[in-house]
Amino acid sequence: MAAPARFRHLDSSHAPGQQRAGARARAGDRPVDFSHGDVGAFPPHPAAAEAVHDAIAVGATWAYSPYRGHREVRSRVADRLGELMGLAIDPDRHLLVSAGTQAGLYLAMSSVIERGDRVGIVAPDYFAYRKITEFLEAQPVDVTLHYREHGRAGEIDLESLTSALDSGVRTIVFSNPNNPTGVVYEPSHLLRINATLAEYGAFAIVDQLYARQIFDGRAYTHFAGLDGAADRTLTLIGPSKTESLSGFRLGVTIGPEPIISRMETVQGLVTLRAPGYSQAVLTTWLAEPPGWLDDRVAAHQRIRDELMAVIQASDAVMARPTEGGSYLFIHIPAVAGDLDAFVESLRVEDGVTVTRGTEFGSFPDAVRLNFSQDRTAAVAALRRLVDRAQRW
Amino acid sequence: MAAPARFRHLDSSHAPGQQRAGARARAGDRPVDFSHGDVGAFPPHPAAAEAVHDAIAVGATWAYSPYRGHREVRSRVADRLGELMGLAIDPDRHLLVSAGTQAGLYLAMSSVIERGDRVGIVAPDYFAYRKITEFLEAQPVDVTLHYREHGRAGEIDLESLTSALDSGVRTIVFSNPNNPTGVVYEPSHLLRINATLAEYGAFAIVDQLYARQIFDGRAYTHFAGLDGAADRTLTLIGPSKTESLSGFRLGVTIGPEPIISRMETVQGLVTLRAPGYSQAVLTTWLAEPPGWLDDRVAAHQRIRDELMAVIQASDAVMARPTEGGSYLFIHIPAVAGDLDAFVESLRVEDGVTVTRGTEFGSFPDAVRLNFSQDRTAAVAALRRLVDRAQRW
Numbered sequence: 188m189a190a191p192a193r194f195r196h197l198d199s200s201h202a203p204g205q206q207r208a209g210a211r212a213r214a215g216d217r218p219v220d221f222s223h224g225d226v227g228a229f230p231p232h233p234a235a236a237e238a239v240h241d242a243i244a245v246g247a248t249w250a251y252s253p254y255r256g257h258r259e260v261r262s263r264v265a266d267r268l269g270e271l272m273g274l275a276i277d278p279d280r281h282l283l284v285s286a287g288t289q290a291g292l293y294l295a296m297s298s299v300i301e302r303g304d305r306v307g308i309v310a311p312d313y314f315a316y317r318k319i320t321e322f323l324e325a326q327p328v329d330v331t332l333h334y335r336e337h338g339r340a341g342e343i344d345l346e347s348l349t350s351a352l353d354s355g356v357r358t359i360v361f362s363n364p365n366n367p368t369g370v371v372y373e374p375s376h377l378l379r380i381n382a383t384l385a386e387y388g389a390f391a392i393v394d395q396l397y398a399r400q401i402f403d404g405r406a407y408t409h410f411a412g413l414d415g416a417a418d419r420t421l422t423l424i425g426p427s428k429t430e431s432l433s434g435f436r437l438g439v440t441i442g443p444e445p446i447i448s449r450m451e452t453v454q455g456l457v458t459l460r461a462p463g464y465s466q467a468v469l470t471t472w473l474a475e476p477p478g479w480l481d482d483r484v485a486a487h488q489r490i491r492d493e494l495m496a497v498i499q500a501s502d503a504v505m506a507r508p509t510e511g512g513s514y515l516f517i518h519i520p521a522v523a524g525d526l527d528a529f530v531e532s533l534r535v536e537d538g539v540t541v542t543r544g545t546e547f548g549s550f551p552d553a554v555r556l557n558f559s560q561d562r563t564a565a566v567a568a569l570r571r572l573v574d575r576a577q578r579w
Numbered sequence: 580m581a582a583p584a585r586f587r588h589l590d591s592s593h594a595p596g597q598q599r600a601g602a603r604a605r606a607g608d609r610p611v612d613f614s615h616g617d618v619g620a621f622p623p624h625p626a627a628a629e630a631v632h633d634a635i636a637v638g639a640t641w642a643y644s645p646y647r648g649h650r651e652v653r654s655r656v657a658d659r660l661g662e663l664m665g666l667a668i669d670p671d672r673h674l675l676v677s678a679g680t681q682a683g684l685y686l687a688m689s690s691v692i693e694r695g696d697r698v699g700i701v702a703p704d705y706f707a708y709r710k711i712t713e714f715l716e717a718q719p720v721d722v723t724l725h726y727r728e729h730g731r732a733g734e735i736d737l738e739s740l741t742s743a744l745d746s747g748v749r750t751i752v753f754s755n756p757n758n759p760t761g762v763v764y765e766p767s768h769l770l771r772i773n774a775t776l777a778e779y780g781a782f783a784i785v786d787q788l789y790a791r792q793i794f795d796g797r798a799y800t801h802f803a804g805l806d807g808a809a810d811r812t813l814t815l816i817g818p819s820k821t822e823s824l825s826g827f828r829l830g831v832t833i834g835p836e837p838i839i840s841r842m843e844t845v846q847g848l849v850t851l852r853a854p855g856y857s858q859a860v861l862t863t864w865l866a867e868p869p870g871w872l873d874d875r876v877a878a879h880q881r882i883r884d885e886l887m888a889v890i891q892a893s894d895a896v897m898a899r900p901t902e903g904g905s906y907l908f909i910h911i912p913a914v915a916g917d918l919d920a921f922v923e924s925l926r927v928e929d930g931v932t933v934t935r936g937t938e939f940g941s942f943p944d945a946v947r948l949n950f951s952q953d954r955t956a957a958v959a960a961l962r963r964l965v966d967r968a969q970r971w
Contacts, residue, residue, distance in 0.1 A: 188782055188811075190841055191693040199847040204643055227639035236635045243628045243826075247619035250826030251596055286678050286828060290850045301583040302694075302716075319848050324694075390580055419580075434635075434642030434855035436678060436828070449582055455591040456711050458682045462854050463826035 196321040201527075202314065203542045203557075206534060217561075218538030219568035224431065224513055224559030229486070231431045232479060234471040239435065242467035250463045255451045256284025260469045264439055267473035268424070271398075272409040272441070274417060280444040283451055284466055286458045288396050288425040288438030291450075293319055294457065295392050295421045295440055298449040299358055300325050307351040307359035309343055310548035311367055311516065313394060316360040317548070328356050329548065334368040334507050334516075341370030341507070343380060352387040359384065362394035363410065364401070367516040367547050367555035369509030371401060374408040381413040391420045397512030399480060400429040402488045405510055411441060418443050426472045428513065428559070429483060435465040487513055490562050497569050503576040513559040516544070517572075521579040523552035529579060530554065537571040588713040593919075594706065595934050595949075598926060609953075610930030611960035616823065616905060616951030621878070623823045624871060626863040631827065634859035642855045647843040648676025652861045656831055659865035660816070663790075664801040664833070666809060672836040675843055676858060678850045680788050680817040680830030683842075685711055686849065687784050687813045687832055690841040691750055692717050699743040699751035701735055702940035703759055703908065705786060708752040709940070720748050721940065726760045726899050726908075733762030733899070735772060744779040751776065754786035755802065756793070759908040759939050759947035761901030763793060766800045773805040783812045789904030791872060792821040794880045797902055803833060810835050818864045820905065820951070821875060827857040879905055882954045889961050895968040905951040908936070909964075913971040915944035921971060922946060929963040 199205055203222035219225075242249040255261065258278070265278035276282055285291040296319045300306055304325040308316045309332050320327045328351045331344035343361070351359070364371045372380075384391055393410045401407045411420040425438035438461075440450060454460065491509045498506050498517065506517045522529040526543050533539045544553025554572075558565055591597055595614035611617075634641035647653070650670070657670035668674055677683040688711045692698055696717040700708045701724050712719045720743045723736035735753065743751070756763045764772075776783055785802045793799045803812040817830035830853075832842060846852065883901050890898050890909065898909045914921040918935050925931045936945025946964075950957055 188691060188838070191689075191691070193689075193694075194841060194844070197844045197848075199646065199844045202646075202847055204851070205645060205847070223643055225639060226642045230638055239635065240632060243631065246622060247617060250618040250823075251615055253597060254591065254594075286682075286850050286854070289848075290678075293849045297583075297585075299580060299583070302585075315848055322845070322848055431642075436850065436852075436854040436857075446580065449586060452586070452589045452591045453714070455594055455597070456589075456681075456707060456714055457685045457849055458678050458828065459596070460828075462678070462828040462857060465828075465854060465857070 193322050193324055197318060201543055201546060206540055216538050216567065216571065217564045219560055219564050220540040221556040221558070221560065221568070222540050222542050224428065224557050225561060226431045226434065228561040229431050229483065229559055232471065232475050235432055235468045238467040238471050239464055242464040249467060252460050252463055252466060254455045254460050255447070256461060257466050260284060260466045264469050264472065268439065268441065271473060272422070273412040274409070274441070276441055281441055281447060283440045283447050283454070284461045284469065285438040285440060285454060286461045287436040288423050288427055289315065290458060291423045291425070291438035291440040292394065294450040294453045295423065296320065296323060296360070297453050298446050299390055299392070304358065305354060305356045307348065307356040309361040309365070311544070311550055312547060313362050313366045314546040328354060330359065332365065332368065332370065334365070334370050337507050340373050340376065341365065341368065342376050345379060345383065348380070348383055352383070352389060356389065358390045358392065360392040362396070364397045364511030366512060367514045368507055369512050369514050369516070370507070371405055371407060371510040374406055377408045377410055377413060381410065381416050384419070385415055391416070392423065393420060394423045396423065396425060396428050398424060400484050400487060400513065401511040402484065402491065402509065407511065421446060426468060430472065432468055435462065435468045437461055437465055437468055487559060490558050490560070490565060493562065493566050494558055494569050497566060497573060501573045501577065504573055513557050515556045515558060516553055517556065518553045519576045520552050521576060526551050529575070533572060533575055537575060539568045539571055541572070585714050585716055589710060593935055593938060598932055608930050608959065608963065609956045611952055611956050612932040613948040613950070613952065613960070614932050614934050616820065616949050617953060618823045618826065620953040621823050621875065621951055624863065624867050627824055627860045630859040630863050631856055634856040641859060644852050644855055644858060646847045646852050647839070648853060649858050652676060652858045656861050656864065660831065660833065663865060664814070665804040666801070666833070668833055673833055673839060675832045675839050675846070676853045676861065677830040677832060677846060678853045679828040680815050680819055681707065682850060683815045683817070683830035683832040684786065686842040686845045687815065688712065688715060688752070689845050690838050691782055691784070696750065697746060697748045699740065699748040701753040701757070703936070703942055704939060705754050705758045706938040720746060722751065724757065724760065724762065726757070726762050729899050732765050732768065733757065733760065734764070734768050737771060737775065740772070740775055744775070744781060748781065750782045750784065752784040754788070756789045756903030758904060759906045760899055761904050761906050761908070762899070763797055763799060763902040766798055769800050769802055769805060773802065773808050776811070777807055783808070784815065785812060786815045788815065788817060788820050790816060792876050792879060792905065793903040794876065794883065794901065799903065813838060818860060822864065824860055827854065827860045829853055829857055829860055879951060882950050882957060885954065885958050886950055886961050889958060889965060893965045893969065896965055905949050907948045907950060908945055909948065910945045911968045912944050913968060918943050921967070925964060925967055929967060931960045931963055
């Protein structure tokens with residue numbers, strides 16, 4: 188049976204988590220899977236698991252929730268997230284709990300993108316934006332990200348954005364901090380983006396999954412909090428990254444009531460609801476003990492610094508220092524045209540799994556690393572990558 | 580922002596679990612939500628929760644799995660399900676773990692149905708088959724189910740099936756036991772269905788969620804085990820119903836390798852994977868202690884018998900005795916044309932929540948009950964329904 192047309196562009200075999208593990212790293216080399224964070228190195232706060240244990244013990248009332256999530260969970264999250272984002276969030280109208288932030292993204296895009304639409308996608312950015320757009324039989328339109336000049340603020344190219352909007356784009360999808368480059372957009376830049384989108388009446392889907400992990404004391408701006416943005420923005424956020432709670436499959440979307448309702452309807456077809464017991468995790472989210480988050484961010488900043496020292500000591504590789512989140516996007520000019528072979532050798536011979544740059548747009552000389560790992564193992568693994576790049 | 584065209588037919592406000600709870604049942608009346616099973620009345624086997632606790636404690640290796648599910652989970656389920664179904668199931672090729680059986684259904688239908696396709700859907704049958712078909716911008720084609728004559732075997736009308744296939748239908752979706760009527764198809768009937776589908780080269784998606792809950796010692800036939808069927812059948816199954824494990828969001832799909840691969844690709848967009856820790860539940864599934872399942876089935880059969888006695892004592896309502904699963908589809912001729920008002924009065928005044936028949940096709944005089952409930956409460960709630968039906 189032939190695959191439906193919407194499969195035309197799909198292939199997930201190189202997606203993060205889908206590659207086989209490192210096969211035969213040299214003795215003494217600890218394999219590192221940089222395709223996602225290591226929950227062993229950065230475990231969840233224990234209160235999260237306890238909340239799930241308690242919910243399972245309670246049983247019936249936690250097993251089933253309305254499609255948009257348990258009322259008491261939505262209520263607590265709305266309060267805490269409202270404070271974080273500087274927004275008034277009504278738990279009954281503006282918030283949906285999904286089976287992971289990825290599911291929130293799929294529901295969001297399904298709810299605003301029409302077949303044949305043109306959709307603005309920042310390049311590079313999280314690979315699923317493009318794939319879901321194509322799966323919905325819509326047309327991705329690249330919007331350029333400036334991130335290579337390290338002294339200069341990372342910015343979405345406004346001319347590129349305007350040109351996309353002029354070509355008919357009415358929805359734009361982007362992450363902040365940017366995945367894979369780690370760029371955090373400056374407030375003044377987001378104000379300009381917001382003004383441009385407002386001028387065209389365009390809708391924004393903003394993935395803020397790493398919004399709580401910002402380095403160097405940098406300012407972080409929640410896009411939906413900007414003037415007039417809340418009515419035409421969906422914000423995706425959740426506890427899967429910094430908080431290491433990915434295994435529970437929970438995401439939260441904040442947005443205008445009509446779109447949240449539509450998302451709930453689609454969720455009723457796709458997964459019915461987020462896992463009932465897991466939802467209890469969210470009662471502990473954004474309420475970690477004082478210092479817990481600061482320590483976690485500092486630990487990641489330290490890993491970033493050590494990895495950047497390795498990168499900057501070599502002229503075979505280059506990367507912009509991560510400003511927020513756990514990603515480094517490393518350019519390796521020598522592997523352009525030969526990226527798959529490099530990634531495969533690195534995985535099989537060095538026990539180092541990375542995600543190829545072509546997953547994020549047209550970046551045939553780049554790889555992405557999630558450095559939420561054991562620090563020593565990560566530094567050693569990056570040295571193996573740099574060694575191989577130098578020999579390539 | 581206008582809803583995309585695929586939302587044209589969608590409305591989930593009357594779906595099971597979406598209605599508000601009963602508002603002011605008379606004093607002494609315990610509210611009963613018949614829209615889904617009561618996990619409090621029939622709790623999961625304790626080994627399931629223990630397996631999840633252990634997985635959370637282990638941490639990292641359980642948090643993330645390949646999109647199609649943890650290898651060791653797939654391996655155990657393939658063995659046990661292969662034995663149950665009488666099929667050789669390769670855990671690496673024929674099996675996918677999804678975030679609930681509903682998610683399995685969505686992935687399955689997304690993977691075989693093309694926009695514009697005609698899709699055969701048994702009427703009555705689970706409401707989401709029709710809704711997902713419409714969401715995929717395909718065309719549902721009703722296939723008649725004979726279930727009203729109680730002395731006669733429940734059967735899909737073969738003329739109606741052939742006529743659907745003649746009109747261009749190449750995929751048919753049905754549940755066995757049927758949801759909502761509780762019909763279990765006889766082996767000879769499924770042989771005829773299989774022969775007919777084979778003749779047209781048509782594909783089947785068979786929802787066997789209640790395959791382990793068959794009453795009266797009746798025979799149960801796994802459709803995919805019939806001659807030649809395995810290559811053109813997806814079987815949906817999981818531990819959400821009889822085993823009361825819905826709160827963990829786990830489903831299993833068995834099918835031919837190319838379609839399972841496609842489903843994995845779609846899952847990579849929709850939820851990435853089933854919840855990592857929850858997947859541990861499946862290591863305990865189909866391996867409950869001797870007698871556990873028999874006791875559970877017997878307890879449900881007893882509830883069915885008591886409810887049927889109430890139904891048969893009244894001439895205001897009628898229902899076919901459930902042959903498998905936990906559903907009763909009750910026809911109430913007096914409420915035809917007035918079904919929503921009846922359902923709402925029942926909910927608000929009697930504290931009895933049911934799902935309206937119109938969710939399952941054109942059944943404006945019927946309601947569905949999930950009787951996996953406390954037996955005494957269920958019988959009392961059904962009496963309130965019958966009383967109201969008599970007064971209507």
